[in-house]
Amino acid sequence: MGDAVAESKVDFGALAALHKWPSLANQRRPDRESYPITEGTLDECISAFMGKPATTRHLYEIRTAAQPPLVTGILSPEHVIELSRWREFL
Known part of the structure; x- marks a missing residue:
């Protein structure tokens, strides 16, 4: 995938907006x-x-x-x- 990064801007x-999912016991609430x-x-x-702490990043997108x-x-964690x-590499 390195070539795709070099060719793509x-x-x-x-x-953009950083979203947080409501959670219960550090798990996303699907409801x-x-x-x-x-x-x-x-x-x-x-x-x-x-x-954000690495242990809670799964609650964000x-x-x-x-x-x-x-x-x-929508970007997953x-x-x-x-x-x-990639941002730091470029």
Whole structure:
């Protein structure tokens, strides 16, 4: 996937929102909706996410405009961690 990263540009200045899922016993509550806790750029939301304790990151996701092929509209915790690595590499 390294070639795709080199050939693709990610707009880290795109508008985004960091969402948190309500939880019970550190697990997402599937009967509830996530809610925004931080709004700003994709870069700011990635930084806010990475500032959360690793043990709670599964309760968060970032929502932004899709930027195919690397950025989807809803970014899972694993996806955010990958984008954070790419951001530092680039």
